[in-house]
Amino acid sequence: MSDAQRLDAAPAEELLAYRARARAWLAQHAPAFSGAARAGLSADEDLALGRAWQRLKSEHGYACITLPRAYGGGGGSELEKIVFGEEELKYDLPTVYFGVSLGMPVPMMLRYATPEVAEKLLPPAICGDDIWCQLFSEPAAGSDLAALRMRATPATRGGVEGWLLNGQKVWTSWAQYASWGIIVARSDPAAPKHAGLTFFYLDMRSPGVEVRQIRKLAGETEINEVFFNDVFVPDSQRMGPVGAGFRVAIETLMIERYSVSDESLSGPAIEKFVCFAQDARINGKPALEDGEVRALVADTLVERQGLRSIHRRALEAIGAGREPGPEGAIRKLLLGRRRQQVGATALDLLGPAGAALTEGLTTVQDFAWSWIDSPGPRIAGGTDEILRNTIAEKVLGLPQDHRPDKGVPFNQPR
Amino acid sequence: MLVMLADQAERLLEDHATWEHLKSLLEAPGSFDRELWAQCAELGWPAAAVAEAQGGLGLGFEALALLNEKLGARTVSLPLTPAAVIADAVARGIGDHPSVTALATGERIGCLAFGELGESGLPRTPTLRFADGMLQGERALVPFAAIADVALCHAAAEDGIGLYLVMLDQPGVTRKATATIDNARAAATLSFDGAHAMRIDGGDGWSACLRAAALASIATAFEQVGGTQSCLALGVEYAKERIVFGQPIGRFQAVKHKLSDIYTELEIARGCAIDALAAAGRESTALPAMAAMARLGGIHAYEFASRETIQIYGGIGVTWEAAPQHHYRRSRALALELGAAPFWRELLVDNIFTLAEAQG
Structure with missing residues (x-):
């Protein structure tokens, strides 16, 4: 039994004590990195603050809690990681830059990299100095990842065997800050689409890599398009066998067995909506007396309670060494739509004033920002439609959609 | 055990x-x-x-x-x-x-008689009255009243609402079984005309009544969860077997997504029911609000699942012979007993801050 498993099986009191310690530590340190400390910061200043926070966490064993201490991780259990995540979410901390980096590329490197490479690359990532990005989606490959067209062609440079990457990636979060990336590319266009892919890690500072920020509808610029023009990657940076890239990509997406999100998916909590509805008026009467408003509150509370129960039972399962049930898959599907709906209704209550977008407020604080930014979460990380398909096929056992390109060589016209 | x-x-x-x-x-x-x-x-x-x-x-x-x-x-x-x-x-x-x-x-056999004509939920000012040891008034369709021996009901007494036990095999009680959406609920209206009854609450009749309705709602939520789960199983099985346009209908996203939505509602309802049951066990002050969520989750999931299962079945779904009709009837019957959804919705929203406090 590994240390992590033993800690997972720790009695509830130990976990309670851990939570108390995490709470106290956060109460002591988090205020200097959150809330007022972030007000008015430029993007670069906020990132610098985030890096300082990440380093502090790393020094106290709260960065990458499940990863080995030797690399700057916490050497703790999955439950501890979840508990700390829940407590950390109570503060408005600049952690967003590290979500992808530490969530997927870094744990994958721990699995695939040689000890020498891991020793070199993981500590700077875990303490926040290096950010890793994940280069998966392309203009013609979103939900259908295996349709990607980025080419990887065998090549030798300066006596080193490797690959040349050519093509375009898109929706790459934080690529503008990334030092390293993981990427999946097509190494064999004559093979069926899932079989012709190969997975690599690469230095984002390599010649031929060009990052262009994408302006989202709500104005933020965390996503990018990344162009590759004869970018050389040594074969020693291949992760998994040639042609196994799709499997490694899926492994990457599955590596976080259980991730914590807040209960309103970065929108304001429902209690805030209720306070809002107490003050707002419809035909001179408090909006909270309106049936439609009350129905929305009730539906939201029911949904939240159901999700709380699912979360609690998932933690119990992990604690007992079991896999959490498949019902965790409904969380993002429900919360994405919910945030959009609550946001729109909150603005309804304000009437014309609801259209105001106040500079400097966040989606957690303000319904207008929450609403205008709410289409994104329904698409990122699996669209509502793909999530429904996944539930239907993987949980309920329904047949897969008709897929005319399955098993057909990728470069054959269809 | x-x-x-x-x-x-x-x-x-x-x-x-x-x-x-x-x-x-x-x-x-x-x-x-x-x-x-x-x-x-x-x-x-x-x-x-x-x-x-x-x-x-x-x-x-x-x-x-x-x-x-x-x-x-x-x-x-x-x-x-x-x-x-x-x-x-x-x-x-x-x-x-x-x-x-x-x-x-x-x-x-017992029955729970809280509903009155013209009231969607549990009447806060019931027309059923208690005076001189006897009940006077009526209760709208009560499940199991057609065959029950004893009823639990609340009524207005001089000093406020009381919770009463009343034996149904006495001259002051008339029951009338009526054809309903779901005849298997053995529902009947109850008329009390000088029926002897015994007050059983410890002094706060409304709280006792609300607790009884809350516990019954939580127990019923599990009935609704079981029904929803069966609808989902029926729908999935049918969607795999039924072939149209050369493929099982379960391959079409219109059907797949419907079934996926039923699963989602089921798991939310189950979660609310499980948590409400736990709240009942630890004497939580949030019991009525937790019961309300279990009730609303259960009603919503079961009704959605039962009507959409008929939709998946298509024409055969509207026949007497097909299975989904049992759930369609039962989902509505359970939604009306113990106070309909609007009553519990009001109770929940009124208690949102009590709930937040109790949950920390």
Whole structure:
């Protein structure tokens, strides 16, 4: 039994004590990195603050809690990681830059990299100095990842065997800050689409890599398009066998067995909506007396309670060494739509004033920002439609959609 | 012990509750399966959640929840919930009453009579009145009232609302079984004209009434979860088998996504029911609000699942012969008993800050 498993099986009191310690530590340190400390910061200043926070966490064993201490991780259990995540979410901390980096590329490197490479690359990532990005989606490959067209062609440079990457990636979060990336590319266009892919890690500072920020509808610029023009990657940076890239990509997406999100998916909590509805008026009467408003509150509370129960039972399962049930898959599907709906209704209550977008407020604080930014979460990380398909096929056992390109060589016209 | 009980229930219901048999119970108003009741009484089901001191098995509402989920899955109607809820009300209010032991053994059958004409939920100012030891007034369709021996009801007394036990085999009581959406609920209206009744709350009748309705709602939520789960299984099975345009309909996203949505509602309803059951066990101040969420989740999931399962079945779904009609009827019947959704929605929203406080 590994240390992590033993800690997972720790009695509830130990976990309670851990939570108390995490709470106290956060109460002591988090205020200097959150809330007022972030007000008015430029993007670069906020990132610098985030890096300082990440380093502090790393020094106290709260960065990458499940990863080995030797690399700057916490050497703790999955439950501890979840508990700390829940407590950390109570503060408005600049952690967003590290979500992808530490969530997927870094744990994958721990699995695939040689000890020498891991020793070199993981500590700077875990303490926040290096950010890793994940280069998966392309203009013609979103939900259908295996349709990607980025080419990887065998090549030798300066006596080193490797690959040349050519093509375009898109929706790459934080690529503008990334030092390293993981990427999946097509190494064999004559093979069926899932079989012709190969997975690599690469230095984002390599010649031929060009990052262009994408302006989202709500104005933020965390996503990018990344162009590759004869970018050389040594074969020693291949992760998994040639042609196994799709499997490694899926492994990457599955590596976080259980991730914590807040209960309103970065929108304001429902209690805030209720306070809002107490003050707002419809035909001179408090909006909270309106049936439609009350129905929305009730539906939201029911949904939240159901999700709380699912979360609690998932933690119990992990604690007992079991896999959490498949019902965790409904969380993002429900919360994405919910945030959009609550946001729109909150603005309804304000009437014309609801259209105001106040500079400097966040989606957690303000319904207008929450609403205008709410289409994104329904698409990122699996669209509502793909999530429904996944539930239907993987949980309920329904047949897969008709897929005319399955098993057909990728470069054959269809 | 709970696992044994569940297995036993599964086996008995599988043998007994065939669709053909269940259809026969839908035919006439006030139908009740006395043979099955006798068998399950022998197995101790009505006693499961009744305290040992009251002649029960003392297995708690967890046992009732488990049994109700099995009943709901097969649309079997048995008055297990009234027995447990009446026993709880008696234990809290007056300690003991001879009828409770008879409810636990199954010799007597209980019913919960809270609804009145013209009121969607539990009337806060009931027209049913209590004076001089007797009840005067009416209760709208009460499940199991067609065959019950004792009813739990609230009524307006001089000093406010009281919670009462009333024997139904007395001259002051008239019951009238009526054809309903779901005849297997054995529903009847109850008229009291000088019926002797006993006050059983410890002084706060409305709180006692609300607790009884909350416990019954939580137990019923498990019936709704069981029903929803069965609808989902029926829908998935049919979607895999039924071929149109050269492929199973389960390959079309219109159908897949519908089934996925049923699964989602099911898991939310289950989550609310499980958490409300836990709240009942630890005497939480948030019990009414937690029960409201279990009730709303259960109503919503079961109704959505039952109507959309018929939609997946297509034409065959609207026939008497097909299975989904049982769930369609039952989902609506359960939604109306114990106060309809708007009542519980109001209670929940009124209590949102109590809830937030209790949950920390």
